[in-house]
Structures are given as C-alpha cells and as structure tokens.
Amino acid sequence: MGLAVFVGAIVQGGVGFGLGLVAAPVVTILAPEVVPGALQVVNMTLPLFTLAAEWRRADLRGVLWAMLGRLPGSALGALVVVYVSVSALGVFVGLMVLVAVALTARSAGVPRNPATVAAAGFVSGVTGTATGVGGPPMGLVYQDAKGPQIRATLAMYFFLGAAQSLVVLWWVGELTAEAVRFGVVLVPCLVAGFLLSGRLRRYLDRGRVRAGVLGLATVSALALIAQSLVR
Template identity: 70%
Template sequence: MTDVALVLVVGGVAVFCGAVVQGSVGFGLGLVAAPVLTMLDHGVMPGAIQVVNMTLPLLTLAAEWRRVDWRGVGFAVLGRLPGSAVGALIVVYVSVTTLGVFVGVMVLLAVVLTARAPRVPRNGATITGAGFLSGVTGTATGIGGPPIALVYQSAKGPQIRATLAMFFFLSAGQSLVILAAVDRLPSRALATGAALIVPMALGFLASRPLRRYLDGGKVRVAVLGVAATSAAALILQSLTA
C-alpha cells in the first residue's frame, strides 16, 4: 500500500470515528483524527483536518441551526481571532510539543475542576477566553474543541452541537486562511482533506442513534469524557511528534 493510500484508508477510519463522536457530542473529530493523520503524514497537518473541520459542521447545522447561541458564537469568534494568530506563529516559530503538553494538562485540570462544579459560568468573558484558547490550539494542532465545549457543557445537547458547529465552521475557515498566509497550507493538505470528506459524512450519519441516547440526559458526562480524552490525545500527539 502506498503512503497516500495508507493516509486515506487509515486516516479515513480515524475521521469516520471522529465524526461519530462529534456528530453525537458536538466536538471530537480533531481529537480522534488529528493525532492519527499527524503520525501518518505530518506534512498534511493541520491543513487536512481543518478542511474536514469546516465541512462537518454544515451537516449539523442543516438539522439544528435554530439552536445556535449566536451571542456566544460572537464572543467565541472574537476571542479566536487573536488566538488563531498566536497559533499560526507557534506553527512557524515555536515548538508545538511544548504547547500541546501544556494545553493538554490545562484541559485535564479544567475537566477535573468543572466536573466537581454544578456548572461553568457562561458569559462574555469565559466564552471569549475559551475562543482564544481554541484559536491557539486549533490552528496549531487541529484540536480546538475542548475549551468551548467545557463552557457549554451544561447546555442542552442540540444547543451544544449547533453552537459548536457554527463556531467550528467559522474557525476552520479562519485557520485555513491564516495557514495559507504563513505558507503552511500545501495543496496536498487540501487534497487529502477533500478526500476525507466522504468517511466524515458516513461517520456523521452513523452518529444519529448515539445522539438520541445522549440527549436523554447524558450530554454533560459525554462532554467531560471527550474533553479529557482530547487532552490526553493532544499530549500524546505532542510527545510523539
């Protein structure tokens, strides 16, 4: 099997599994697929995963767009703008390993703290801060979901999925523009991302039964579990990069 075929087959399976997670919880595609794609071919990252990150939210929004928290999206995007710029500088100048380990540890700490609290304050300041951190990690590593998801963990399932979908759509587009501006978006990254849209769509369709199950009152537990797994994956990805 050629290297390209290996990336598409193994990476396609990872994207499928990540889409099942994100389709049901609202985030998680990056945590499953980004480490796998990085290990298979770091040259297509983070551009390839951002192409998929920009496409999957459209499927969620097609069904649940009425549940978007537009005020929250505004604050999150406001924070992500400078965060993405910092993430781009990290891609060019700073060790992603150091960033990944630090952010992973911080997310794990946030999961522990928020799991002990009845709810996380959701206001302009917390959402903007989460958007900034998401911009840094999302642009630099392709994993930007946990900060925003932790802020929205006490919301209803449809609102979490719809709000995160709109945020991820705008964020991924922004990251692609910034990566192109700093010459870190090769054409093969775009081609790989486009080829992975098919397994992504299949994974989203497969998430429907799980989505109904989680909406029965288990969304918060699922969000915390996926966030913790995401942090662990980010640390592992950073240490093995």
C-alpha cells in the same frame, strides 16, 4: 486515516466536538506533512451537516464572542506552527484541560458569559490552528447546555473558526495544495460517520450530555498530550 475521520465524525455528530481528538493523532503520525491544513478542511466541512439539522438552536451571541476571542488565538496558533514547538504547546494545553475538567466535574459547570466564551475561543483558536484539536475549551464552557444547543453552537463556531484558520495558515505560507487535496479526499469518510451518529445523539440527549462532554474533554487532553510527545 479515513477510519479515524469516520469514527471522529460519529463522536462529533453526537457530542458536538471530537473529530480532531480522533483524527488529529492518526493523521499527524501517518502524514505529518498535511497537518494542520487537511484537518482544518474536514473541521470546516462536518459542521455544515450539524447546522443543516439543528441551526436554530445555535447560541449566536456566544458564537460572536467566541470568534472575537479566536481571531487573535488563530494568529498566535499560526505563529506557533512557524516559530514555536507545537509539541510543547500540546502538552501544556492538554494539562490545562485536565485541570479544568477536574475543577468543573464537581460543580454546576463553567460560568458562561462573554469573558469565558471569548477566553475559550482564544485558547481554541491557538490549539485548533496549531494542532487541529480545538474543541475541548468550547465544550467545557457549554457543558451544562442541552445537546442540540451544544452541537449547533459548536458547529457554527467550528465552521467559522476552521475557515479562519485556513486563511491564516495560507497567509503565513503553511497551507499547501497537497494538504487541501488530502482533506477533500477524507470528506466522504466524514459524511458516512455523521450519518451514523444519530443513535449516539439520541442516547446523549437523555440527560447524558454533560458527562459525555467532560469524558470526551478528558480523553481529548490525554490524546493531545500523547500526540505532542510522539512528534
């Protein structure tokens, strides 16, 4: 599980999201009792390192709209954890992400405006709170932005969103002390991964960011579907 978090931190440090993609399936299979709380602890910690380096490039207005959408999304995601099949949600969202990638791969990208950013925040709030994988919707909306702007904007959004999800999970009684401790134990692996992500950042920033986002969103969707089917 530490190795999964380490690799996920390298990916997210370069692209802007991906920690949940790599870590969530592994942690869910090996320690389902700490999901999604432990994943939200690491999701809240990693963005702090990105923001320390690139916070000036964050789209603050976009973060505001995304968080407004995430508020009801997180609440719905918590209800899913308590009352609804998370597996069915994962398959549905994974399929929708694949459709979105297919539709945007041949176009200039998703129009980025308050409505689309808020909608992405809502979907991300549902899936992030319920499964620990909330990056693809936001990544698709920002796919045509520069690398530093994508990473800084998503980092600020993920930090605030993960903190919000932890509060919501605690409120509905789905955040245990064991899950929090588990997440804290994984933090050193996260730090090591981020420190090694610099070369990937430099590579993607040479005009390869959009391809990286679309590719990672596709892999995220497939991993989410697979993770949901084995639950």
